[in-house]
Amino acid sequence: MGCINSKNVVARAYSPSPGEMVISEVVPASSKGHSAWLGPESKRGSEDKFKKHASRKSNGSSFGFRLGLAQRYAEAEQNAAGWPPWLTGVAAEAIQGWIPLKADSFQKLEKIGQGTYSSVFRAREVETGKMFALKKVRFDNLQPESIRFMAREITILRRLDHPNIMKLEGIITSRMSTSIYLVFEYMEHDLAGLVSRPDIVFSESQIKCYMRQLLSGLEHCHMRGIMHRDIKVSNILLNNEGVLKIGDFGLANTISTNNKHHLTSRVVTLWYRPPELLMGSTNYGVSVDLWSVGCVFAELFLGKPILKGRTEVEQLHKIFKLCGSPPEEFWKKNKLPHSTMFKPQTNYESSLRERCADFPVIAVDLLETLLSIDPSNRGTASSALMSEYFNVKPYACSPSSLPKYPPSKEMDVKCQEDSSRKKSGGKIREVATSRRQQRRVPKVLQDPNNFGKSISKENIPQNARRDDGNAHLTKGKGGAMHTKPTMDAMSETSQIMNLANGNGYSVPVHPGSTNDFTWAKRRKQDASSTLSDGSRSKISALDPHFAKGTYDLTNQRVTMDFDPAELINAQVNMKSSGEYKHMF
């Protein structure tokens, strides 16, 4: 093993062929360079050793022993490179061939993004002055499943290499650290920020330009066997050169080719979630992303989300009203877990063409395909790119001709909304308070350790709440009130537990909502309600039951048996221990 000095090195993954696990190389950041690195040589050394062990014909136990030794050797090598043992111990493949970047190589600037389970900061690389985005991912380093879940985002990002996919430049951590920052190129905007600006109206050729880039990035993901599972405007980033990149692979997963593996249906942010997931499908494919792309496409024209449900029931109701309720064959063919519960008694005709009367007809043709209730009718990213929409005038403009906007992010929009709310004062606060009270009543959380036993939000220990310590109900982008992440994650967990346990289905119903989904309300089996911020994804490494319902990249079933409240507790403690305070 060579001398290792991680200072000022960047870790880059080479372009693997489709489906191949990434083996990466590490190169010095600059010609001024710093000493040796854990480069191909040293990696090759360990691989050769491994092969030697593996190729020798020996009995099973001896092979297992040697394999264990090889893994330990690789782990020790990674620890020596500066990776923390809690990471190398459970997710060595995610960081294979890379060296951690050092925190003091970056000057942390302002916060530019607040995801449900991450905070994103703008940062300047000290040596080059170049801007980067640092995403601090929340997870619990004491829980292997939580680490593995977080590492999955890294492994997936390293599998991808395309101009329209956010590139992972490196990872900041250290042997002593309990946290991780993912280092990305800095992007000035996200599509949520641009779409919600009233002064920005996209032209047809601009929309085509964005859509072409979005579909190209997605085509690459799908061809590499990855489904994103959280396509939405705030996960679509843009730089000042007009280049669009798909970001946030926190919920991404590999495509299950043989349909043997059950995937979780608790993915994709509500407003962008396809009907099959709302109805509990567990053997879906890349078409879930195409539905979300359809929602984004419509939002580019409308300037606001096309399907803004406040609950899962309402979301599905809105979908059927817009796209038409599916024919009888659909229900027979798809056999979705909750179809009997969600099958509407009234048949709806599609109202998409009326609703999109102002869009170009050719755009609605593509939109109709993407927003097909039946996933098999949505086509693929490649077929969308080849559709007539892109082959008629006005053609897509070139990215470089797109106007330059002042930095606009989802977070900026939220801040503006917050400050204008504050300015407008008491009246709105009153309304908000009464809405909050209204919502608090039915919000009952299932104790994940005790099926059927309900615990109210107020009973959740203070220190199990998220470190931002904000009020638990805030106003979302679209104005809908929503619960804060911990509550979301825990309520999500309880629902998953309900389903997994065959406890029936807690149909989420918005109090006082007047939608005509009475058939769903009638089937409600308890008072639980999932009130979501439809613009936020909700599952993460802090939600063990998400991991439970999904597969890691080695297709191993993930099992977990710990209490999410404890897990969150542990994380709060970890944060307050201050080990990392010196860093930023």
Ligand SMILES: Nc1ncnc2c1ncn2[C@@H]1O[C@H](COP(=O)(O)OP(=O)(O)OP(=O)(O)O)[C@@H](O)[C@H]1O
């Ligand atoms: N490379 C980047 N450059 C600039 N801003 C970024 C970058 N990556 C993320 N952001 C900003 O941070 C926000 C949150 O990032 P991201 O979606 O990766 O986090 P998340 O926790 O998964 O969010 P969510 O819960 O909304 O899915 C983005 O919407 C975007 O505004």
